[in-house]
Amino acid sequence: MPGKTILFTSGKGGVGKTTSTANIAVALAAQDPNINVCMIDMDIGLRNLDIQLGLENRIVYNLVDVVEGACKTKQALVKDKRLPNLALLPAAQTRDKSAVTPEQMVSLIDELREMFDLILIDSPAGIEQGFHNSVAAADEAIIITTAEMSAVRDADRVIGLLEAYPRKINCWLLINRLRASMVKSNDMMSVDDVMEILGIKLLGVIPEDEKIIVSTNKGEPLSLAVNKTSGAGQAFRNVALRLTGVEVPLMDIFGENQNIFVKQFKKLKSLIKFG
Ligand code: ADP
Numbered sequence: 001m002p003g004k005t006i007l008f009t010s011g012k013g014g015v016g017k018t019t020s021t022a023n024i025a026v027a028l029a030a031q032d033p034n035i036n037v038c039m040i041d042m043d044i045g046l047r048n049l050d051i052q053l054g055l056e057n058r059i060v061y062n063l064v065d066v067v068e069g070a071c072k073t074k075q076a077l078v079k080d081k082r083l084p085n086l087a088l089l090p091a092a093q094t095r096d097k098s099a100v101t102p103e104q105m106v107s108l109i110d111e112l113r114e115m116f117d118l119i120l121i122d123s124p125a126g127i128e129q130g131f132h133n134s135v136a137a138a139d140e141a142i143i144i145t146t147a148e149m150s151a152v153r154d155a156d157r158v159i160g161l162l163e164a165y166p167r168k169i170n171c172w173l174l175i176n177r178l179r180a181s182m183v184k185s186n187d188m189m190s191v192d193d194v195m196e197i198l199g200i201k202l203l204g205v206i207p208e209d210e211k212i213i214v215s216t217n218k219g220e221p222l223s224l225a226v227n228k229t230s231g232a233g234q235a236f237r238n239v240a241l242r243l244t245g246v247e248v249p250l251m252d253i254f255g256e257n258q259n260i261f262v263k264q265f266k267k268l269k270s271l272i273k274f275g
């Protein structure tokens, strides 16, 4: 069965697209050695998925090289150091953003679908050419937002754009950097508030976690099982489980019973069907 494509996108930049793509990809690959996962860094000019994974020194070719026929797709794929079933197609660092077209992305992803079960696309910020290239072959979209009004507003705009696409793309909500103490003191919007505004199905909530700084510096995503004490790491692993159809309740970020959300997750059938 050809692989599925999941787009990681947001309206606002800096809300955690790259962090989420890296962590969820690692968690999915670690969860099941039979799932072959490929990440595509579409943020042309601003490579950073490679750095989060500690793969920056292994890059020889990139996405633009593949599209222009300067190398074969396989030659450009960088294998993860830890997980043999995880690979990265890196972004070009210097070329201009119009170097790739949506049609080229569709044919590249069609080729990758034969090699991988899952293709995770880290999209650039904004809704320009890079966004349209990222969306071109997506089956599912994960909309990442923080619980700030500006980010939520921009997420809403992106959801509108995705819903207007002729091809059906399912949208899922991932709320990042949630701070329980700020929600309690009414200084941050709650999960409910964000869900009410955006009106799409919730996939997960990732707490604010300062360990992310160290993990990014080391090139070791927090979702690796060694980071047992990281709240964000656990939350990312939970998202990966939900994507494969396991019912995992929301983490207890608030120290309260969050079982109200379990019902919601019950509706979430496996996004990824392996046959
Ligand atoms: P984007 O790809 O959307 O631009 P990034 O993934 O690069 O966003 O994240 C932007 C910044 O936010 C980075 O410095 C990252 O370390 C930080 N960050 C992301 N998620 C979290 C989190 N859950 N807790 C703390 N910091 C985070």
Ligand code: MG
Binding pocket: 017, 018, 019, 043, 048
């Ligand atoms: Mg990014």
